[in-house]
Amino acid sequence: MVNWKAVAVAATSLLAGLADAAPTTRREVSIRSSTIIKDGYIIKLKPGVTSDLEAHTLWVSNIHKRNLAKRGLDAHTYRGIERMFTGKNHFNGYAGEFDELTIEEIRNSPDVEYVEQDREWVLDHIEVDMSLLKDSDLVTQEGAPWGLAAISHREPGSDEYIHAEAAGEDTFAYVVDSGIRETHEQFEGRATAAWTAFEGDNEDSDGHGTHVAGTIAGRDFGVAKKAHVLAAKVFQGASSSTSIVMDGISWAIDDVVARNRTGNAVVNLSLGGARSVLLDDLVNDGVASGVVIVVAAGNENQPVSNVSPASAERAITVGAINSDFEIWVDSEWKGSNFGPEIDIFAPGVNILSAGVSSDDAEAAMTGTSMASPHVAGLVLYAMSVDRIFGVETITERLLENGTPDVIKGDLRESVNLLANNGNSQQ
The missing domain is CATH 3.30.70.80 (Peptidase S8 propeptide/proteinase inhibitor I9)
Structure with missing residues (x-):
């Protein structure tokens, strides 16, 4: 039986520039909620x-x-x-x-x-020296991003993503985030800015939501490459609130249920903040309605039980690893949250995906916000390829397919399980 649990999400973003204009800094984005x-x-x-x-x-x-x-x-x-x-x-x-x-x-x-x-709720931005990144972490179009390789191989080091051609076909990813750049080439017309909390404003001015969506369903960067994306915008610039986030989550749950998509949709929540009983209740009630909800574990290097909405016991909570299959820890106050409430880990460090500055922009970001969409993509993978349906059955398949005992570092009571698509060629 799954450990359903607790945590908030913060995202660490590394904005990579266009090939003809290499950037000198990256941006770390932390989503927090503290001010009443x-x-x-x-x-x-x-x-x-x-x-x-x-x-x-x-x-x-x-x-x-x-x-x-x-x-x-x-x-x-x-x-x-x-x-x-x-x-x-x-x-x-x-x-x-x-x-x-x-x-x-x-x-x-x-x-x-x-x-x-x-x-x-606030998105905090910290400039970080881009030169700290290794060139090998910036995956090119010739090879798959390391995160995709990691979820299709049992050991680190590959640059190949092995996956079924039908991955994501006739499925829907609901991304509750900062919005989406619908016209980005990675989405091939499969992305829709479906809902916004801010009248007349569907634009993703931050890039976080577009990046997350690209990891789920991007042509080159996505786990489930044929999935449709519906974006719910709950951040305007760097600002939001618990009630606004709840409004977006509520819309996503309602839309999945109303359109009879519980068997071919997932809601991804790469966001979070201070512990909230009502936010957790909303997520738990959504799962009870048959909606699969995947949540990032948070980036504060603290117990996941301190934050929401991943503290919702029925959510699938995802921690982050790096390309060496080590739990991500950057400092005393920054790294993947941890604890027995985490269900599974996924790639979350220097993840290359769709950028927001143009229709062909790329960006690399770090955080559990990047790990969560890998697992959300695997949910759609199981629905479209394995024809697996139902919250409990999907969760069981994720755990069965996961690679056990390969994550290094101090897990501090977290499960040692890395997400995998279960392909037969690895």
């Missing part, structure tokens, strides 16, 4: 309240207006309900901005199961 949003709250309703949701939200609106009026405040001083989570098959609730009197009445409502403060 004043007067911002996320509310989870009890099971069974769905049919009375309209009555509950009307009640909230009325007491919100009443309490502001009592205090002589303008109706727009606090915005009230801003986002609804109304999935028929999972988490039900809402998020918004409320004064202290209103939120206290909401807490005491018999309809409410849990109230949690909303938090800011």
Whole structure:
């Protein structure tokens, strides 16, 4: 049985330039969530309240207006309900901005199961000297990126990716991230900016989401090369919040279920932040609805149990290794998170994939954000090639195909298992 578990994702990005303009620095991107949003709250309703949701939200609106009026405040001083989570098959609730009197009445409502403060999410950027990278880590088009070789061989050192031609055919990857460059040549018209939390803004201004999508389904960089990608944009520049991220995840789960794609879709969450009961609940409820959700373990070199959404016990949590099959550790505060909650490891250091600066740009990035899409791609691989369906069956196949006892370094109670596509020629 799988260890379903805990953690946040941070991503470390190395932006590689075009061939005729070699860069001198790389960018490390860490996604974190720590600052509480004043007067911002996320509310989870009890099971069974769905049919009375309209009555509950009307009640909230009325007491919100009443309490502001009592205090002589303008109706727009606090915005009230801003986002609804109304999935028929999972988490039900809402998020918004409320004064202290209103939120206290909401807490005491018999309809409410849990109230949690909303938090800011931020992408931190650190410039790192590009010369620290070895040339051999920057894989060219002639050979497969080392990460693809690693998941199709039992030992390190190969530059060949052995895979079925049909990998990813008729499958869908939902990438909840910073958006996607739909027109990138790696996607061959298979990518769609399907949803955004920011009206009129579907652009991936950061590049993180495009890179992640390229690892799942890119023509040259992808595990499941024929898969379709649907991007949900939850970061605008470097900023987001728990409630916005939850909104995007909720949309992805709803869309998978509504379109009957539980047997041919995966949701990838290369993101995370401070431990959140409600975020974990949302992911767990999504998996209970039959949706396979893969989550990055986080890059803080700390126990995965400290962070969300990978602390959701039903998610598939992925740690990162380097090309020598060692657990990735960069410093005391940077490296793959660890612990018994991790289900599997995958390549995550200097991963070459699609860049965002042009339709043929490439970028190399490091982090568990890069490991997670390798496993998300393998989920689609199993669905399209092995015709394996169902959350538990897919998870069992991932664990069966994995290469045991090859990861070096101090795993600190993490499983010693490297993701593999299980091809018969290795």
